[in-house]
Amino acid sequence: MPDTPARNTGAHVAYVELKRQILTLQLKPGERIYEPAMATALGVSRTPLREAVRRLISENLLEQQPTGGVLVPVLDENVISELYEVRAAMESLMARNACLKATAADIEALHGILARNAAVVEFADDAMQQGMALHAKIAGTAGNSWARRFHDQVSSQMERYRHFTNSTQERRDQALSQHRTLVEAVAGGNPEKAAKIAFDHVMAARDAALRAMSGNGPGIS
Incomplete structure (x- = not known):
């Protein structure tokens, strides 16, 4: 054929x-x-x-x-809430596991991503890319293939919403600060702290997205 x-x-x-x-x-x-x-x-x-x-x-x-x-599906506030809740659970689990498995090279790589994140924090798209890179590095360090698989499925669904989460400089600065405390917790081997920071960080992104979406009119349900 x-x-x-x-x-x-x-x-x-x-x-x-x-x-x-x-x-x-x-x-x-x-x-x-x-x-x-x-x-x-x-x-x-x-x-x-x-x-x-x-x-x-x-x-x-x-x-x-x-x-x-x-x-094309409308942007649904209920859907985004559900997606972010699932992603928060996955990020929390992976941050916890990363604390137990991170090597010195992993920590160095995370600090490198943080430095790049700080350098581009005024630029929405670039800051978003570095944030995604940091979360991907933590996921890879955690080494839980099922959590990574489910996380990737949820992340794919969230792409339409992601740009809403860092649309203001205030939120980008907040996200960078949260990334720093998350890396500190991973580097310090504190799984409970890392898990909570990761969860709270994702839920803050959800809240930012919902606030931004509420003012975008058509296509929001």
């Missing part, structure tokens, strides 16, 4: 690009996906586009309507 690789490649390209547009809010919450126009815009035929759409529906990043239409 010589056409299979091309079809799979087209579906993957469509999936990656559609997902990027959804997560960056380029496709607006509540926006409908019009198949012919989208296929043309992505440079694929309708068959691989449909494969990509089905995959995104299975990931809850697109929503199938009873009428047959496909929409």
Whole structure:
């Protein structure tokens, strides 16, 4: 079946690009996906586009309507609360485990990320990337593959909300301070303190996101 690789490649390209547009809010919450126009815009035929759409529906990043239409899900405050609660539990567990397993090299790497975080704290996107890097390093240090797997699934769902969490300088400064105390707890081998800091940090991000979302009008439910 010589056409299979091309079809799979087209579906993957469509999936990656559609997902990027959804997560960056380029496709607006509540926006409908019009198949012919989208296929043309992505440079694929309708068959691989449909494969990509089905995959995104299975990931809850697109929503199938009873009428047959496909929409970008609205930004739902209840959903974001649930996602952040689950992520807080995972981050807390991984911070606790990281305290027990961190090597001197791990601590040095965390301090390096902190330094980069501090250097870019005035820039929302860069600060967010360094924050994500720090949490990823802690997750890798913790070494719990199931917690990491569930955390990654939740994080993927949260991408649409993440930019709301550091939209103000006050929140970015607060997050950096929390990152510092978290690294101190991990470096000091204090699992209970690290677990609490990680949990509280994620819940503070949730509160910041909900405050920012409340003023964004359409697409919020």
